[in-house]
Amino acid sequence: MFGVYIHIPFCVKKCKYCDFNSFKMNLCDKKRYLDDLKREIEMYSEECSDRKVDTVFFGGGTPSILSSEEIQDLMKSVKSNFNVSEDAEITMECNPGTIDREKLEAIKSSGINRLSIGLQAVQNHHLNYIGRIHTYEEFEKNFREARDVGFDNINIDLMFALPNQTEEDWKESLEKVVGLNPEHISAYSLILEEGTELFDMYEREEFELMDENRDIEMYEYTINYLKENGYNQYEISNYSKKGKECKHNIIYWQCKNYLGLGAGAAGYLGRNRYTNEANLNSYHKKIENNEKPIINVENLSDEEMIEEMVFMCLRMTEGINRIDFKNRFKIEFCDKYQKQVDDLVDRGLLLVDEKSVRLTQKGREISNSVFLEILS
Numbered sequence: 605m606f607g608v609y610i611h612i613p614f615c616v617k618k619c620k621y622c623d624f625n626s627f628k629m630n631l632c633d634k635k636r637y638l639d640d641l642k643r644e645i646e647m648y649s650e651e652c653s654d655r656k657v658d659t660v661f662f663g664g665g666t667p668s669i670l671s672s673e674e675i676q677d678l679m680k681s682v683k684s685n686f687n688v689s690e691d692a693e694i695t696m697e698c699n700p701g702t703i704d705r706e707k708l709e710a711i712k713s714s715g716i717n718r719l720s721i722g723l724q725a726v727q728n729h730h731l732n733y734i735g736r737i738h739t740y741e742e743f744e745k746n747f748r749e750a751r752d753v754g755f756d757n758i759n760i761d762l763m764f765a766l767p768n769q770t771e772e773d774w775k776e777s778l779e780k781v782v783g784l785n786p787e788h789i790s791a792y793s794l795i796l797e798e799g800t801e802l803f804d805m806y807e808r809e810e811f812e813l814m815d816e817n818r819d820i821e822m823y824e825y826t827i828n829y830l831k832e833n834g835y836n837q838y839e840i841s842n843y844s845k846k847g848k849e850c851k852h853n854i855i856y857w858q859c860k861n862y863l864g865l866g867a868g869a870a871g872y873l874g875r876n877r878y879t880n881e882a883n884l885n886s887y888h889k890k891i892e893n894n895e896k897p898i899i900n901v902e903n904l905s906d907e908e909m910i911e912e913m914v915f916m917c918l919r920m921t922e923g924i925n926r927i928d929f930k931n932r933f934k935i936e937f938c939d940k941y942q943k944q945v946d947d948l949v950d951r952g953l954l955l956v957d958e959k960s961v962r963l964t965q966k967g968r969e970i971s972n973s974v975f976l977e978i979l980s
Contacts, residue, residue, distance in 0.1 A: 610660065683715065839857060
């Protein structure tokens with residue numbers, strides 16, 4: 605499996621919780637950036653000529669802020685420079701308020717076959733508080749339009765533990781979204797990141813964070829409710845109908861190679877993890893000089909690759925495949941981490957059998973702590 609990630613950093617406005625590399629859109633910046641992005645794509649064309657691309661993911665920012673013509677032009681560049689598999693999963697992140705039927709038809713005709721729509725909550729007062737540009741009604745209209753034009757693989761993003769959100773609010777969000785019958789649901793607990801407007805609001809004591817026990821209760825409810833309604837939890841925060849798991853994100857979680865394109869994008873080729881220039885002007889200057897816009901490259905040691913596998917593969921319900929681990933690193937996972945594994949199994953946080961090592965439900969609730977204990 606090999607994926608391509610393409611970063612579109614522009615937004616109508618930045619959400620209050622967002623710490624991604626994104627900016628309010630400027631038309632001149634956008635035109636120059638798309639020209640630069642297409643040149644970066646061409647730079648990797650020969651290097652990746654022997655790789656079949658299984659997934660493409662347009663993330664942001666808000667990729668759906670691009671015009672229909674810009675989306676189609678970008679897809680043409682991808683297809684002409686990479687060997688994209690006929691059955692490749694090609695995803696575009698979309699925000700309500702930036703799409704309509706005409707644009708959705710253009711997205712579909714360009715070859716994009718999966719949408720990831722950012723909703724977050726169904727109550728408009730919550731959407732307004734966290735800085736979203738849309739209402740629930742606009743989202744639902746866009747969702748139904750996406751179905752009408754033929755999209756049969758749609759993810760909806762939701763967030764719980766929002767400021768002032770009640771358990772009843774969260775249950776209503778889940779019920780309404782399940783009622784729409786999307787193929788995939790991503791349900792994340794809010795994480796406050798320094799440098800965001802929401803973090804500053806918290807520092808000014810404008811709201812209180814939800815306590816950990818309530819957060820866990822909402823998480824447990826989410827898992828059980830979605831399971832009852834046909835959604836399998838295949839990763840800590842991701843649920844899907846059978847066969848509709850996000851193939852692109854699985855590439856990340858299984859520590860497989862992918863190409864990262866665009867300002868601030870990260871990639872993983874061979875044993876090298878790299879990061880692109882995040883600043884639009886710095887990104888442009890490197891492209892203008894016919895250089896790849898890379899700012900940092902890290903050649904991973906076996907030990908670093910093992911640590912990444914612990915943090916990433918254990919996020920998935922299937923966990924770490926012990927045979928694959930031994931074939932890759934010439935050591936048994938349970939031999940390397942025997943003391944930690946025995947202790948975590950005794951505490952009901954880890955399950956081990958002859959095929960895999962994986963988190964229990966209790967372990968998923970405190971996953972970051974479990975990862976750190978294994979690596980301590």
